[in-house]
Amino acid sequence: MSRILAIDPGQDKAGLALTDGDGEPIWLGILAIENFAEEFEELFDGELSGQLNELEVVVIGDGTGSEVLEEIIKSVLKSETRFIKINEWGSTDEAIELYRQYEKTGSIKNIFFKIFNWRPESPIDQYAALVLARRYLKKYQK
Template identity: 30%
Template sequence: MNIMALDPGRDKCGLAVLNDQGEILWRQVIETKALEEFAIARAREHDPVCLIMGNGTTSKEAEGRLKKVLPGMTLKVVDEYRTTEEAKKLYWQVNPPKGWRRFLPVTMQVPPEPVDDLVAVILARREIDKGPV
């Protein structure tokens, strides 16, 4: 049973697909204007049972757009509280600092790329941790 998750944003979105164990099957930061295209492609490829979406920036607009292109999919809007901070920590777990940067605490470092896709991962994992989605 797979789950798609979205961190909606004005210019870019984080989109991820996880299995029901919380393992990442696919994740990417995408342009918001390409949201429908990527959501449809991931739905066809991974057949998710639902879409978990953060309640932040432009969530109402994204929800409307996705309901049009994925009419049969259950869509659940969830709280995004502190997900960006969690995503930054997760980024450094996935991409440990190298060279002299490994001596600096990761809390003092800024990831060199957007972490919106990892925010989507965190949103999905939060729902998985609550029990059956």
């Protein structure tokens, strides 16, 4: 089965989502930008080693630092994996919805999310990466 690795780049951290060919998450995480190369290589050699062999594409948001992260990932993967840039506009709002879905927030929190536009306390960059993976699937895998 094919795999999609999506990255939501940022100034301090990057969200990562490894999904199956239907956009369902296999692994979600956040890596610090300052140690991104080392941490990504550890993931590649460790926790995600078998999963990345079936990598179809790397989807990366078109925002801050995307070029640098793309070069790091290419050097670690050492393969001819395709890289696709995806527009990040609005991904944070969609990521909040995914956070609510996957983290099973309670009804009180859901009320605060809706009425007060409340944001989660914890980073949601991994869900923004999942949004990018699903945008890729919607656009290229019709």
